[in-house]
Amino acid sequence: MGGVPKRPEDIFKDYTDDYRGVFQDDLENITLFGSGARGGYVPGKSDLNFLLVLTEAALGSLERAVAVTAKWRKRAVAAPLVMSRSYLETSLDVYPVEFLDMKLHHVTVFGPDILAEIEIRRSHLRWQLERELKGKLLLLRRGFLEAGRDAKALKGLIAASLKAVFPYLASLVYIRRGEVPGDRRDLIAAAREGFGIDGDLLTRCLAVKEGSSHPGREELIALFSDYMVEVARWCRIVDELKIEA
Numbered sequence: 001m002g003g004v005p006k007r008p009e010d011i012f013k014d015y016t017d018d019y020r021g022v023f024q025d026d027l028e029n030i031t032l033f034g035s036g037a038r039g040g041y042v043p044g045k046s047d048l049n050f051l052l053v054l055t056e057a058a059l060g061s062l063e064r065a066v067a068v069t070a071k072w073r074k075r076a077v078a079a080p081l082v083m084s085r086s087y088l089e090t091s092l093d094v095y096p097v098e099f100l101d102m103k104l105h106h107v108t109v110f111g112p113d114i115l116a117e118i119e120i121r122r123s124h125l126r127w128q129l130e131r132e133l134k135g136k137l138l139l140l141r142r143g144f145l146e147a148g149r150d151a152k153a154l155k156g157l158i159a160a161s162l163k164a165v166f167p168y169l170a171s172l173v174y175i176r177r178g179e180v181p182g183d184r185r186d187l188i189a190a191a192r193e194g195f196g197i198d199g200d201l202l203t204r205c206l207a208v209k210e211g212s213s214h215p216g217r218e219e220l221i222a223l224f225s226d227y228m229v230e231v232a233r234w235c236r237i238v239d240e241l242k243i244e245a
């Protein structure tokens with residue numbers, strides 16, 4: 001049994017063999033998503049995330065995969081997302097932001113490229129964006145009050161929120177352009193061009209998250225305050241979006 005994978009592709013064959021051994025012909029697809037599919041995987045810090053698509057019949061006997069999942073958890077591979085093709089196809093209107101993110105950043109490991117086939121409606125993206133952004137804004141404000149003047153806590157809030165924010169930006173750009181740049185800084189530029197997003201502010205927040213910038217406490221408080229104002233402006237942008245379908 002190996003340790004933490006150095007590269008996601010190093011485990012594709014063994015991972016596939018294990019889950020095919022469990023589910024056999026009921027396993028239709030395995031797809032890598034998340035940081036491993038974006039090129040941002042860091043051994044020892046990142047988990048690897050997989051989607052398993054099973055037949056409806058196999059979903060009733062997931063206990064067969066408990067031991068295999070535990071085995072891979074020891075190698076920093078997260079328990080997989082498990083769904084049927086029907087669940088995926090009928091959930092695109094409920095979770096369009098998440099499925100768009102997976103569609104944009106994935107690697108098919110086994111079976112057909114199911115995520116390439118899905119279609120995300122712009123109207124569904126707008127509805128979820130409004131709900132998620134307004135909820136995120138409330139959480140940011142509460143988090144800011146809880147963190148107070150604790151610089152470490154504020155850095156943690158920025159890092160945690162950006163994980164969700166970039167899929168939101170990708171959805172905004174997709175609504176306008178129908179395509180999304182793969183690089184995060186190119187995404188920021190596209191959002192700035194299409195919606196007037198404050199790209200400089202986001203770049204500064206990203207630098208804090210990545211550890212390449214270490215602002216002092218007062219500067220960090222000011223940065224976070226500006227960040228909250230910017231997210232509030234995104235809420236207004238989404239409110240004003242007019243989409244026919």
